[in-house]
Amino acid sequence: MTTPTSPGVRTWERLHPLSPIVRGTRSALAFVAVVAISQVRSENGSSSRVNVDLAIIGVVLVLGVIQWLVTRWWFDGATLHVETGLVRRDSKTIPVARIQSIDLVQPFLAKLLGLAELRIRVAGSGKDERLAYLHVDRATRLRAALLASHHGLDPATPEPGELALAVVPASRLAISIALTGSTVVLVAFLVAFAATTAVSPKEGAAVGAFGFVYLLGLVTGIWRRFNTQYGFTVATAPDGIRVRRGLLGSVSETIPIRRVQALRTIEPIAWQPLHWCRLDVDLAGIMKRERGSGSPSVTKTLLPVGTTELASSIRSMVVVDRGVVPTAPPRRTMLKAPLSYHNLAAGHDDVVAVATTGRLRRVTSWVPLEKVQSVRRVQGPLQRALGVATIHLDVAGRRVDASFKDRDVQEADRLVEDLTVLCRAARSRGAGAQATVS
């Protein structure tokens, strides 16, 4: 990083020259495939058609090169400048203070060529700022410089060291995926297919044709999970929790702890004998004023699969839980929720609320009271008959909350009052802490 030169001198840099190829390849590949198929179909296709197709590929490439030529960026130590666009010039300035997190993303082809994309999440902006592509070393150095100056250090400060917490072994990931519902469905289908084919090939073919599209979706989903979560590494760093993952492509992302709204462990029923669970966090999304809906939230996985001890040690880095003991709702609730009663539990102290729900899979949510947006009490007719009510703690996002399900009415009424007061106290504490930091 030699960027901070004398003021006034603008040392613009371009993206990597191979960028247009990497960016265009996906669409170009799809296009070539279509062309190839159409060629095979019409054996001796007229040469004019081929020329048209080649011309389109050429135009796409030329446009990509022009895009590359007119794009440049410059970091002056306090602000990142990005300029792009030929006809409609678009120049952005990103003050480091407004950066929330920076992800390093390498799709397959980019990884082969040693390139990487920087995705910069900026507060108050509609979408991520992207620099695609830079040489991977350049991208890493730029990220380090941006983060260093974000924290008020000299941009030349090397990236702070991180403390590795966990690496998910490929075998465990594979087993965990094999123990999920979609794999069971897949195997069941294949068995059914084999059986019917053995009895009568004709009907077997019909079954195969019937399920093919659905099956393709299943297989793609399973593959995507394996591909994106392969080599999952979690580490803590001063700016948040770092996650690196990916088989063909790779992603290196930072999860800023301040933005975490809620944390969840998910234990599918087949994982429970192994004491495994998944750990997800909900991050406050980018504030967008949309009618009738909350601000979007992003769910990120902190651990795709791990032992409950590992998960709770990672959890303790994100939310404070000083040993809340969740309690079960009254036994009469069994009449209303016979399938989930064994999982229902909830509790809180003055910083965090913990709630467990779920029928087959057990989902436990931790919500820091500081992040709670509103408290709701809901009581349906059956609940009224049983003298219970559900308390929801809503946090930012579309479908994120912690539910104290089916609590006794008196407890529920007290919870509404207590939680409202505790949330307010936690909020003002949080605001006070922020004020002293800044």
Next chain:
Amino acid sequence: MTDAASAPWLAPSPRLWRMRQAEVGILALLAIVVALVVAVSAAPAAIVVGIVAVVLAAGSLYFVRRRVRAWGYLEREEDLLVRRGVLVTRLSVVPYGRMQLVEVTAGLMERAFGLSTVKLHTAAAHSDARIPGLEPDEAARLRDRLAALGEAKAAGL
């Protein structure tokens, strides 16, 4: 909840009940008109449809009345309470500091009856604090008060 129970809950305008009556009436009228049109070809069926429509309208008026009466809101020092629902009762506690925007809307029927709806948005999609059928003066007062309080007590995510 003792203070909440004894404190003066405010309710939507009595005209909300009129409006709901009108809505039910219009729907019933539509059904009867359809029945009359059908009557030209098949009279007995149409009469049955007409009777069913009237009975349904009368029945739903009962439920609509209870629902209208269930709406209530209470402005406390730090938060706004909104309650609603008969079969499923809901109570939302929305702290002023969490309000992102306050919206005042008036639909076609509401405009005809000179009423408006005040809606509070927080960052959570589920908060859903909405008060229908307010007099325009009350809606404006509530909006201004909520906006002022929201600004004074605003907290970040």
